[in-house]
Amino acid sequence: MPDVFVAKEKERQLKPTIQDERKGSFLSGFKSLSAFLEQPKWVTFETQNSDEEIILLLRKHVITNFLWLTLAVLLFFAPFFIPFFTPIFNLHSIPLRFQFIGLTLWYLFTFSFVFQNFLNWYYNVYIVTNRRVIDVDFFSLLYKHISDAPLERIQDVSYSMGGVPSAFFDYGNVFIQTAAEVPNFEFLAVPSPDRVVKTITQLMEERGIVLKGKTT
């Protein structure tokens, strides 16, 4: 009977095999590069409570990295054009050992530039859990700023999208207005801002919280 097969299929889906788990573990490394992660089980954060579940993990949209990535590509290929400028700037006069160290340094700086920009993008995240919203900001090398607000303190959630890239790649800013003693939140350039707003609103409704301006 067809129902029997459906039941088996459902059972298989609920209980993933060891291979599935390994595959998931391997793929999750790449999945973590996404700017919009729903219920990422493999992600934890510093102040997470044992019964707290991450519902959304957001970063700036991948396309916002376009500028520094383009610059990185230009930096990478720039030394290839040195021979064209050699006669103009008399680069022959530079000793070979200095040229070698100079080139090595150039690529070291290029790597550093890419690495710093990637780290900034990868670790500056916005987290929505079943209890609160969290904004994790890293400034310069060793300065971090983490702010959070419980869902109960949220008074209004809205979003805005503007400009061609934003409309084309579907990203925008989410604004979360909170009670006066808690700072307001701005999730900047996050993908699918409408879904973010919807998710936060749903979470608040599940907890019986009424948004400012809404009547039930």
Add this chain to the structure above:
Amino acid sequence: MSFDEIFTGLLRIQLWDIVKILLEIGLLIYVIFALIVIRQVDLMGHVIGIKLTPILRLLAVVHFFVSIGIFLLALFIL
């Protein structure tokens, strides 16, 4: 050593010697920066536990050792 001898000695310093000293100082600062980057990745990984953190930490460590290698290389070949 008289003032004249010191002055003559200073005049003998060539342009590339100055460049070498500046490069070495710059590289030493870079090695310190590379060390701070390792700490930065540790700190970031401590705040957010994501799968790529060990790979990024490895990259930071490799970057640190490469910068030490280039510093030593510059010290010997320049």
